[in-house]
Amino acid sequence: MKCRIIVADDHPLFREAMVRTVQRVLPGACVEEAGRLDEVIALAVVGDVPDTLILDLRFPGLADIASLAQLRRQWQRTTLIIVSMVDDPVIIEQVMATGVDGFIGKSLGADEIGAAILAIRQGDVLVRYLPSGLLPSLDAEQGVEQLTQRQQEVLQLIAQGKTNKEIAKELDISPFTVRIHVSSLLKALNVSSRTAAAVKYTGS
Incomplete structure (x- = not known):
């Protein structure tokens, strides 16, 4: 069965960039796009169950973090990856507690995002982001x-x-x-x- 991945983000430029990243690291995948939650659901009920859903945390139709737990229950066989600019560890912990498979920060480079997607799909429960607002920035000489x-x-x-x-x-x-x-x-x-x-x- 061909790998089926849905990229769900309401920002067209980021969505297009994510699609390109997925196609690069998983060239055999069937990649589909959605800009709202109802579009995601419409895609998901047609054909094979999506192998992976890459979902923006602040996504039209996604009421709150608790809604992720509902998605997790509905799509138990789907790898659920959250992407966001959020860098608050408390919020990220709440997101992970819903049972999603991973969290990827949008501020990461394309190669890092691609590597994180592959790792999560292979079974790693992964949190990867740049904590720009959380911790002091240190250069290589600082200890x-x-x-x-x-x-x-x-x-x-x-x-x-x-x-x-x-x-x-x-x-x-x-x-x-x-x-x-x-x-x-x-x-x-x-x-x-x-x-x-x-x-x-x-x-x-």
């Missing part, structure tokens, strides 16, 4: 001392070899929030892995 207090706490536990689940329990926060902090501190330290971040921490 651990420039991180926020919470980031430093997460980094210390990473250096101790703890998993995200263990860090969440230690700090009494959700695993999704831990994942957001880990992603942010990796970007802040200009490193690509937890191991490299731990090295910077132990060398600070």
